[in-house]
Amino acid sequence: MRIGLLTESGYPYASGESGLWCDRLVRGLAPHEFDVYALSRDARQESGARLPLPPNVREVRTASLWAPEDDGRGYGRRERRGFETAFRDLAAGICAEQPPTGPGAAGPGAAGPGAGEAAGAGGSGEAGDAAERFAAGLYGLAELARSRGGLRSALRSEAAVRVLESAGRAPGARRGLAAATVPDHLAFLDRLERALRPLSLDWYDEEGAGLGRADLCHAASAGAAALPGLLAKRFFGTPLLVTEYGVQLRAHYLAAAEAPLATPVRALLAAFHGRLAAEVYRRADLLTPGNAHARRWQERCGADRAKLRTVHPGMPADRFAEVGEDEESGDPATLSWIGRAEPAKDLIALLHAFADVRRRQPDARLRIIAAPPREPGAAGYLAHCRNLAEQLFPDEAAGRHAVGENPVSFEELGGPEAPTLEEAYASSAVVVLSSVVEGFPVSLVEAMFCARATVSTDVGAVVEVIGGTGLVVPPRNPKALADACLALLRDPERRHRLGAAARARALELFTVEQNLAAFRGIYLELLSRAPVCRRTARAVPFAHPAEAYLPGSWADQPVTAAAGTGDPDA
Template identity: 70%
Template sequence: MRIALLTEGGYPYAVGESGVWCERLVRGLGQHRFDLYAVGRPSVTGASLPLPPNARLVRAADSEGTSGNLLERAALGPARAARRAYGRRDRRRFTEAYERLATGLCAEEDTTGDTADGLAGAFAEGLYGLAELACERGGLPGALRSDDAVRALEAACRAPGARRGAAAAGLPDHLAFAEHLDGVLRPLSLDWYEEDALGAADLCHAAAGGTTALPGLLAARFFGTPLLVTEYGAQLRAHYLSGTGADRSAPLRTLLAALHGRLAAEVYRQAALLTPGNAHTRRWQERCGADRDRIRTVHPGMAADRFDGVGEDEESGDPATLVWVGRAEPAKDLVALLHAFAEVRTRQPDARLRIVTVPARDPGAELYLAQCRALAAQLFPDEAAGAHAVGENPVSFEELGGPEAPTLEDTYASGAVVVLSSVVEGFPAGLVEAMFCARATVSTDVGAVVEIIGGTGLVVPPRNPRALADACLALLRDPGRRYRLGAAARARALELFTVEQNLAAFRGIYLELLSRAPVRHRPGDGALFAHPAEAHVPGSWTPRAVTAGTGAPDA
């Protein structure tokens, strides 16, 4: 099977969770051929991961619109510049399509489903109209930032029934939105929609929704290629929570939220199957209008073997030590954790807390970490002068990879209880790692925490230091309960969250989607008997259910 894998700034270039998952998928499903399409990778040239024999980088597009393959990127130049300037007819086609798209974005929805469906349909018509124009004319050369586009957007914002926030938008907002829209819709102008590119794929698999899935959306439109969308965190949620647009005006934020909401809804509506990584992401997809019948939760796979040494020795670690591991950022709520530990320390004086941070490039992480250090010094004034080392100070701040915490395995093995204190989470991978290590956990009820824990750990409300302290003390004072919960956590993690179960799920999904898709003969495929004869017979060939114990099909 030929899979077009769509990634955003990820495999084979980026390091991180998305890149690791893509690499495991490609290497684990070696019987399939993977054509990699990297959307939005950085414009600077960076080292790429080595590709296995069953994968090749077909296209890549950076944030400036440069498109090409790994070896020819510099020679190809900008992505699909127009063959010639738009004439009157093409300008009219662009304006009509853009007006439909802008109407779908700016009009206010009421409580009736018909109106909502009509606006979503208007957005979709405008989007596909622009895509067809770009395909025929070689791209959208600055048209999305043209005066015609700005005037069409301004008219849609001021039309009767427009969103209240959009109606207040001024010219600076219209220009800023046009610039953002040009970046979001850049995949429309890429040279990916040819018979030897996405047109040759049996299946498009997008590693995220939104802009990443847009080329797959167009491949489904132009070629009928099934689209599979995997999300381990809802892109729309990430856009809403992003702090990068804090300086934007309220009308501009309204327009951008409408754009990303409409695009997400169209991707969910057209995808053959959605595979969220957890129930939290699944709920976001359903809120955006995704059909429940086309959603199937597939938990992300994580390498469990690296934690075998810790998981098989549940008695390791200091029985009075709490461990926290993660990125230092306000969403992790280390402030609440420190206040909770002050309560723990009052009631159990020998308790210790290790805060192990993952190295981050965000300059705000150091500032937040400095604030947390200052708070720890205030909460433990008599011991603040001591060295920050486990055994000498009740709270230690360390960095993963340092001498005190060289590896994750060593970090989790050092304590009896692993704590997660976040106020915002998607799928907390660190919690699964602690479960692989057979550690009892105390977590706040955010994101997919309850789904992951499943009764094998204690869960408390977020922003509640007293509840967090009580749960930690309950486990610190009961070694037998810690052991039972840790063993159950490891068994659950090995059943649900391994690389093997993730690969097995996608192996079956690929075959299922291909069996539904119509057979497409391509010139020069040349393989004798590549398509079985029964594939040409009309009607359903899905086997009927077999009655248990009789071996006969149901009547």
């Protein structure tokens, strides 16, 4: 089977979030061939290192969503009319009032639980009409870009500004858009053109090149990465599988809220990404969220529950086997936090909680083991945490403790104190996660592989991952966090019992092997349900026997002389 793997700011770039799981997927499904179609977000990523590719990756095509690109083509009168018609539909869908999306979005005066389904699945009423117009405009622009090019110039033209301005002032438009200025419209159109750049790529060749030869498209997110998959499904009938281990729509909402943009621009961007996610969820043949948290977002945005199948991320368990089998390792008075230091991890609450722990159990220690900082603000946040620790534990700042007895230590993963992840987890009795925002908690799964008892805050997919094998407390509650840590520090038998249960759960649900087995079955299921009608000049119906899609060289096996003779001994 030939898979078109679609990524955005991920594989094969070494710095991408989806790089590791995509690499494991490609290597683990070696009998299948993969073509990688990668979108990059910035120059630093494009100029950085790439992961080494296995031999079953046949082709890699890349495109940027950041660099200015223009094919130099313009439109005549006929093409301009076609563009304005398609863009009018797209703008109407973006500007139309829509129900809030995301778990917990519905509230007093908000749309009810079924509103997201109407908005995303073409339901009746104005929400369904707006979704249909958005889809019609999106595919109209795709057809125009495929046949004529020139989409970049058209989206930045005066005509596009006029159409967007008219849509924002039409009856039923979102509140606040009527006040948008021309600079607001231009700022939004600049970002819209970058987001729609996959429509103009040369990945959709009818003669069998590019996505035209893929048996299946597998998108690593529901954002811009899924756009080529939508077009391959429309142009060639190629099945589309979308996997989300983080919620791309939520990431766009957070990024827009932090960006220095005018309110109308943020509203337009949020509306566009919401409509795009709903269209991806509606058209995909199957959605594989990585956890129940992502699944709830997809359902709220209109995803059909019949298309949803949770596939947990796969993580290598072998590296933690030695630690996990040694139940006696670890200092019984030590708590550890391991991860990337950033405000969402709420190390401030952890330090206040540990101050309470220290007052009630004076021999307790806290190790904060941070990965080397990658983001510009990470070092500053870590410095702020160090200053707070000096205020909360003045004896440490004054050096009054003996060497190795400081109650709080800040260490760097890979340094002399914590050279490897395995040693970092092995050194403690309890692993703590204090986050206020979390997707899939990778550090918790690693701690579970190591048979460590855990204390976590109830955010993201934490409860789903822990499943009763650890203690969970409300976020931003240092008192509850301290009480839970003390409960485990003072009860070694309970720690060992929870740690053993956690390891058994992790080995059952979160290994690379279970992840690969799930996708191996999904690939064959999708192909059996929706075989691709190839559009190559040499295409022959049923030219590939069904056995050709299974592991092994079935199609090339020689026919033996005894075949078909009826001889039972042959």
